[in-house]
Amino acid sequence: MPLFAGVDVGSSATKAVLVDEHLRVLGRGTGDSGADFAGAAESAFEQALGQAGVTRDIIGYVVSTGYGRGNVAFANAQRTEIHCHAKGAFHLFPRAITVVDIGGQDNKIIQVDRRGRRLDFAMNRKCAAGTGSFLEEIAHRLRIPLQDLSGMASRSTDVTVSIGSYCTVFAQTEILAKIRAGIKREDLARAAMVSVARRVLETLAVSNEVVATGGVVAHNPPMKEILSEILGVVVHVPPHAQHVGALGAAITAAGK
Template sequence: MADKIEAVFAGVDVGASRTKVAILDAGKNLIGHAVRKSGTDFTETAEICLASSLEMAGVSKEDIANCISTGYGRKNVPYSHDTKTEIGCHAKGCYHYFPMSMTVIDIGGQDNKVIKLDEHGRRVSFKMNRKCAAGTGAFLEEMAARLDIPLEEMDGLARKSENIVELGSYCTVFSGTEVLEKIRQGKKVPDIMKGLFLSVIKRVLEMDSLTERVVMTGGVVAHNPYLVNMVREITESEVLVPEYPQLTGAVGAALFAMETKG
């Protein structure tokens, strides 16, 4: 007879760009996860992501003891029992992986967050970007389209840069014009690409001061790890990254689910 499956805890992060689901077992191990474009029907996407995560974990919906949703679409998840903000969930997720005081930098599809945690994992302060795409995944997506480069090639191109081309403006539209100007001047695409990465980093670093230890999360970091190398170099500080940076919010939500279930 098969062993009885222990209860699991689900975290659902419906972001502006991607939906992420994390399933944790009672030992806080990540046993199932999924990422999918949020699209226009958040509820359906959350259902599909949950189904794949459960399959990966080898459990069923009935095994979920508690579920918390987060992200812009957190109210669109009918099977969730409660909601938490993505700020809270990213903080929770990061502290789970790195139980120490830190500054969390999350670079998402539509917003950035800088969250400061004390040594107990409590939030000391947080800041989100203003109503502006500068420094977010949306900025890089727009620039990739301008350069006619698939998103997945950006990281590799930036790594090839030998002579970075710095961009002066932070407005996405102005940056687009500046990129065209650089192309006209004959600048190399890898050098422009690295300049775009630097632009993202500058936007984030001007949001708040950093503490000694930095943890970076989010889809942009997950798909462009070279950004992390650049942050290490610029800040000359220790920069940590969880195993699945894009899932940090979902993991945090699942941890909240576990806590609230007692």
């Protein structure tokens, strides 16, 4: 039986997922999108094939998504990341949900009804606020590797510290002032995540359970609790949260 693939070429990372006709995940791949979207797609796809122990001739249909969806030469069709994240999240949580995808360059809030139909969606305004890029910039300003931001935020002891500015550049200036005032980096790291969650809050009204997807929640465990606190709802972060868009693309490829 053929397998189906989804390839999500995001602004920061490229993800691939292979599923069978029963939508069981057989392989995943991940890589940096970098400056070569086509190469990144190829490499994530190869990884997924390797993990599944299959060759590409068994793949029946490929759907690409994400910023670089037009660069995937081997894709049979393209769908937006909004469609794919909704599809993937609903597959994992088949009920009325709000999908909150926080990616490298944008975030998407998507309302899905109990039958999996999209009711509404919104993306962040044209700015890096509320995205992975914001956290990258803040980590840089705090002089810590991005992968350490999460651990540092979880050691925060003062949850009243906040970053008020929308703008990434202004937020950095604000952080400089707070560093001068002696505020700990741990508290600033958490405050940056709270800022991301607040941008989500103002994008679209959230009234039911949230399924959070994307690299930011996948790599920053404190985001789950912060999102839940800010949005005032139950927040689920599925395993492989970064691959939910690619999963949705694979499900679309399977025609389900």
